[in-house]
Amino acid sequence: MPKSIIRTTELDFYFKDFKALDKINLNVPEGSIYGFLGPNGAGKTTTIRILLDLFHSKPGQVKLFGQELLANKVELLGKVGALIENPSIYKHLTGRQNLEVVRRMIGAPKSRIDEVLKIVRLTDNANKKAKNYSLGMCQRLGLASALLNDPDLLILDEPTNGLDPSGIIEMRELIIRLNKEHGKTIFLSSHILTEIEKMATDVAIIDQGKIMYEGKLDGLHSNNPTQFLEIKLDNVQKAIEVIKELSYTISEQDSKTITLPIADKKDISKINKALVQNDIEVYQLKSTEETLEAIFLNLTKKLDQ
Amino acid sequence: MNIALQLKRGISAEIFKYKKTFTFWLLILAPAFVPIINFIILWQKGPQIIKEGMNAWSTLIGFSIDPANFLFPFFVMMVALLVNNIEYSSNTWKLIYAQPLSRLTLYLSKMKVFIVMIFISLMLFGTFTILVGLSMRVVQPGLGFEESFSFGFEYALMFKIFLATLGMASIQFFISQQSKNLILPLGIGIAGLISFMIVVQGWEYAPYHPYGYAILATGGIRQEGYQIWADMASAYKSLIVAVAMFTLAGVTQLRKRII
Secondary structure, three states: OOOEEEEEEEEEEEEOOEEEEEEEEEEEEOOOEEEEEOOOOOOHHHHHHHHOOOEOOOOOOEEEOOEEOOOOHHHHHOOEEEEOOOOOOOOOOEHHHHHHHHHHHHOOOOHHHHHHHHHOOOHHHOOOEHHHOOHHHHHHHHHHHHHOOOOOEEEEEOOOOOOOHHHHHHHHHHHHHHHHOOOOEEEEEEOOHHHHHHHOOEEEEEEOOEEEEEEEHHHHHHHOOOEEEEEEEOOHHHHHHHHHHOOOOOOEEOOOEEEEEEOOHHHHHHHHHHHHHOOOOEEEEEEEOOOHHHHHHHHHOHHHO | OOHHHHHHHHHHHHHHHOOOOHHHHHHHHHHHHHHHHHHHHHHHHHHHHOOOOOOHHHHHHHHHHHHHHHHHHHHHHHHHHHHHHHHHHOOOHHHHHOOOOOHHHHHHHHHHHHHHHHHHHHHHHHHHHHHHHHHHHHHOOOOOOOOOOOHHHHHHHHHHHHHHHHHHHHHHHHHHHHOOOOHHHHHHHHHHHHHHHHHOOOOOOHHHOHHHHHHHHOOOOOOOOOOOOOOOHHHHHHHHHHHHHHHHHHHHHHHOOEO
16 A cells, blocks of 8 residues: 555644534545545635644644654655645746745755746746736746745645636646656645546545545546436426425536436436426436536535535 | 754745845835935035034934934834735745744744844944935035044944834734734834824823833933933833734744634
């Protein structure tokens, strides 16, 4: 079994009375791209800030590289590079000067600045003031400063947030390259499923502060043999009442269609019968293969709440 | 990693941040403001101001200290605001606290740079004042600046003001560190200064008002035989406030659960 780079044990966190994280157990294996997935407000950023000790955890809850975070913070953060949510950049300085501020803090050699600029392809714009940077350039500059200390672990909070499609592809390739060629373990949060699906080897899904799934990306499919049923009909409101009475949960709906997870083919006829008995015109019944998106929606049930 | 190396890194990064900022120029230009005005006044109206029998150097120092006593607290407020607000406005508290430096180091770096900035600007102010006097020997000979003058006295005076200012500086630093808001620290600072000016008119506890220590420390400057080190009560009070407030600010920053 590979070494665990990040391990959290029964991690919980409160903002006053609000429980933001509830017994989070994460285990990030060495060399993985670990996708940390969840809807907005699920607790992703909170978890990441705890991993960097920006939010204080309790002793024993967080271990990085097998060592207690709180007791060895300075040493451990020396092996971690982080990009936290919207970029933290001194706007009055150039890209290169921004890196110099961080370089001075960590004591990396000067030559490292050119190296990281090259990795994130920012060399040509390095001497431009950061206030003139596009969002994509800011994100890449943030990534460059995370790479300055040549970390073994990269923690990236929504690295593709706000990027245009070509920026997203570029960032994705960069992340995969850092993992494959430079051997870095990457912990990556996102609320965009397809993003994670294209990169990650391992995933955790968090919702409302709880971990709904953790493990290999492939394992997600087999663990949840959920099928989805898509129904086209004339009276959606009435149909929803009928279906809820049968104690199913609706995962998606619009003016003509309802989608819901089902466990068995028999559910289809059961639902159809109920709908017809209630004088609802059913135009189409279609069961769909599970997609990661469907699994995600099912796990987080966000449309039903 | 030992704390000395961490501090060196923290301070070096901290200083680099102010490159090409308003803060850097403020440190140089603000202390030059009053001396430049004094230079123009003495150059143009010197003979009307410095009459026969008056000591030119003492007059110049009096001319410097009075406006400085009023303007310097505003300068301190601005510097306290700038060193902390640079992190709020660029959203970089989380950047610096995610680096492999202890929170204590990061706090001490900022505090030290802040204190040194105040010290440097006061020493510059002293130097500029002396330069005004020396330049009068050339542009307005005969005012009395040819007389010898102890430069050490001027720098000692600046050092005393520095000590007596640390108290209010520490309060401003703490408030600016805690508040993202720009107006609140300025408001509290101005209220502090003005309230001192009111209570000093006759309230017996006015000497304990932290925003008045610097003014009280130089209060007797125009009297004959003023001794810089004779009355240090205000400077000591200021130091006590500074130790208390900088400790409080540090502990608050170290214990902050959420950044």
